[in-house]
Amino acid sequence: MKRCAALLFALLIPTPVFATTAKNLSPRMTVDGSLQDFSADEWIVDATSSFPERPGDSAWGRLADISRVALTWDESYIYVGVDAVISDAAIAVWMQWGNDGLRSLEGLGTLGRLVELPAIRPNLYVLAGPGVEARVLRAGGNRGTGLVDEHVVPRRFARAANGRAGLECAIAWNEMPPGVRTVRLVVAITGPIGRDATVPESAADGKGRGESDASGPVLPRGFGYAPAPGEATATGAGDAVPDPSARLSSSRFERAWLDRAFEVTVDADADGRPDFGISPREATVVTGPPGRGAVPGRTKLSVTASPRTFSPDAGEHAVFRISSNARDALSVFVTITLHSISGRRVRVLARDQRRIVPPGNNAPVAGDEWDGRGDDGHVVDGGMYVLNVTWGAVAGRIDGSARVVLVVVR
């Protein structure tokens, strides 16, 4: 009888929709930091889109890098997974769904990946790292509590021997205003936090986005990059070269090293509800590369081909390579077509294909070749053809083009 009463009592208690602390939020997703439950097409950054590192690329060296980012959503939550190597740094994830704040990396100007946080104006901010309890801050200075905090895993990073760590968080749709169509996601590395391992309360209680002064919102203190004197700037992946001026910001968390930025359309049909059953990778638009390069008018790609004259009948191919004048790797969408000398299109080799173009003169990418055949599969007539490469920071946009003339000899 007592059991029945208890059960009845339990059933009568109004259950908050998102008041659960259970980590199984859906039949598929488990927020445990293992990142195993993201499917392959939900890794919007993975090995195929990682940015090659170069010497002196990171403030934290190989000990801090965001390797992969996954994103998916269901009726209740939007899930973010970050696979990273972390030591004395922290992973920062900003989410935006308003119309203000960061719209494009182009606006970051000459700072490149050194992000001025006032420019981002996040609606939600997740921070986690070794030795610091995961925190969620909302716009306006309110510390995220309850649901959202509960669904950030791990709560505290362990110092794994290899520094490998996974951050997984689930953010309820009801955190966002109804009708959100696009979510902007910025993943960055910040720190070091080892010497200052707590988020100051001033961050939670201070001015936020809604109470910003002329210089922008007051953001948590104590997380600016302040390398120790003589600290080596070893190689790393994904981070930018530290700017000496960043040392001046050690008392204010006003800058971070941007690693990835995305804009994801979650409601493509504009019916006010997130679309389900679509691949986040398909829906993802990278707002720009994490470099200072993809600025239309300033960044130039060039294309070279070898050999320039070739005989398809002898089995020869023309191999081409795309190079960049940018200082950092570029994430761009390229379309590669071949045209006759009068401009008629002969072949489409790639259409809005996402590429990572390392800086400088690059080695050819596998598959970047032309066998002298048209779209109909037949070898084209001998003569001159134009290899045309157009690129854009976002799919479908043309920010620039590069051309080279090839000669088919028959």
Added chain:
Amino acid sequence: MMRTVCGAVIAAWIVVCAPVPVHGAFERMPASARVAATGGAFVSVADDAAAALTNPAGLAGLGARELLITGRRPWGLNVNEAVVAAAAPFSWGAGALAWTYRGLGGAYAENVLSLALARDITRTSEDASLSVGIALDASRAAVSERFDESDTAFSLGGGVLLRPFPMIALAYNVRNANAPRIHLVSAAGTELHREQSWGMSWYWNDRVTISMEQRRVGNRAWTTRGGVEVALPGSAALRSGISQGRGTFGIGMVSGRYGFDFAYLSGGRLGSTAMVTLNVRSTAGGGDASRR
């Protein structure tokens, strides 16, 4: 009636914008900026030295010796294209010699030397006429990068130009009628495709010319292009046309014996390009840039 007109307009638009076949070697560039500016619809106009390359029958109406020099660098590439054509009337008709060049630095070059002859079959005082022309092309391709090969092919062509009334012209032209092949390194070689074109022109008060042309390369689909030329008082002309689904524009100016033409070809897949033509006539042009 309205439905018929709309249907005709839509059909014409589809034809004009239809994809065109692709061929590489010796793909014909417009013979002059005037030809390019009117969308390349010149087979039934063919009233200057450019007729040597578009319709040799048009040379029969030439009233003076003429030299025409055209150049361009298509799409800003390191490819040079040039046409030099000289035409002259004779007692038995008219003749022209034209040289077309397209080259990629020292790597590859295409040269075509064309000899064209034309004669009036009938001509009345009302400006009605029927003329015919023939053309002999010697096409030579030479590759000097990685390969050191060259080959020459000879081809025949001819054209007819009929002006039954002063305001209408009908024309037909065929080039590479024997469809020869050029062999540089392979037995397959490259065929110089047979090119056929026919067209019509309408003349209004000798000031406005509207032309339409259909062209076929090899056994592929016919493609359509069209253009209009308006001669302005004071030795100038404005031109516009459509070719391969994109617009063309141009101007022409004449000063005494000398003429200058400019053409702008807009918005193709490779962007826009331009070309210029200089021409010299043996006698003054009479202040009409459109009908030389």
